[in-house]
Amino acid sequence: MKKSKLEAARSLAKAHFAVEPNLKRVCLIEPLDSEDPREPIKLLEVVEGTIERGIEPLAFTADPARGIDYPSIIVEVSPAEYEDIQNGKLQFGDFPRKRAGELRRKRSVIVSPKKRRDLASKGATEQDQAKNRYYWTLGEELLPRRGRNDNAIEK
Amino acid sequence: MRSRNEDWARSYAKQALSDLRVREALVRADTEKRHRLHFLQMAAEKVCKAYLTKTNGHDKLRKSHAYVARNLPIIARHFYTEVNDKNQMPQWEISEIRRLAHEIEVLAPACDDGDIRRDNSE
Numbered sequence: 001m002k003k004s005k006l007e008a009a010r011s012l013a014k015a016h017f018a019v020e021p022n023l024k025r026v027c028l029i030e031p032l033d034s035e036d037p038r039e040p041i042k043l044l045e046v047v048e049g050t051i052e053r054g055i056e057p058l059a060f061t062a063d064p065a066r067g068i069d070y071p072s073i074i075v076e077v078s079p080a081e082y083e084d085i086q087n088g089k090l091q092f093g094d095f096p097r098k099r100a101g102e103l104r105r106k107r108s109v110i111v112s113p114k115k116r117r118d119l120a121s122k123g124a125t126e127q128d129q130a131k132n133r134y135y136w137t138l139g140e141e142l143l144p145r146r147g148r149n150d151n152a153i154e155k
Numbered sequence: 156m157r158s159r160n161e162d163w164a165r166s167y168a169k170q171a172l173s174d175l176r177v178r179e180a181l182v183r184a185d186t187e188k189r190h191r192l193h194f195l196q197m198a199a200e201k202v203c204k205a206y207l208t209k210t211n212g213h214d215k216l217r218k219s220h221a222y223v224a225r226n227l228p229i230i231a232r233h234f235y236t237e238v239n240d241k242n243q244m245p246q247w248e249i250s251e252i253r254r255l256a257h258e259i260e261v262l263a264p265a266c267d268d269g270d271i272r273r274d275n276s277e
Binding site for chain 1: 206207209210211221224225226229230232233235236237238244245246248249250253
């Protein structure tokens with residue numbers, strides 16, 4: 001059975017922890033958008049020793065054969081960059097909005113008239129929803145923090 | 156017609172594969188090491204550009220060769236990740252990939268690691 005998007009995000013974080021000894025934290029980037037399977041799981045990964053070059057998201061397609069049911073986006077940052085994100089010095093930038101523009105053009109064909117009516121009845125246009133959807137914010141931490149010399153995931 | 160980011164990403168991926176094939180042909184022909192390394196560096200850089208273009212857009216790519224050291228280990232880690240506790244890649248391998256990715260990046264003459272690494276594929 002296909003996992004929920006949040007469960008899949010946790011599994012992916014756990015799998016990355018298992019192979020990356022320098023991975024210290026994994027946080028969800030919201031919105032998760034559980035209802036749309038095309039919307040990628042977005043993870044912020046804090047890796048000690050990574051080269052500091054700001055926010056450079058990498059996109060990966062879903063790969064159900066390897067247990068990865070959803071597309072994903074990984075943003076890797078150093079511990080110092082993570083602190084900068086938390087205190088607002090480093091931001092996710094404008095690429096989510098730019099990407100929203102591309103997807104909106106695709107979705108204008110995909111969204112059914114019924115869906116449009118439903119959205120309108122809720123007082124939100126599709127554009128409004130898409131705009132909010134692509135304003136990324138830092139979400140919950142998916143797995144506990146690992147200490148500098150601790151390679152085991154804390155229980 | 157203007158190319159979309161997905162078209163750019165696919166093109167970078169195809170060029171990366173082509174560079175890798177040339178590198179293998181050079182290995183078989185026993186050419187000088189620097190030529191083989193040059194194509195290895197170009198293949199690695201284009202793989203990273205393919206993944207970055209898909210999310211960031213082609214016009215956001217920096218005019219730089221410094222993509223490999225940071226991004227190749229992330230791509231490798233994701234590529235070898237198996238969910239459901241079936242991870243077969245030992246941790247030392249990802250550490251080694253990180254070290255090799257840095258070595259591949261400094262093969263580009265423009266990437267000298269802050270003037271520390273003058274050795275490159277030229």
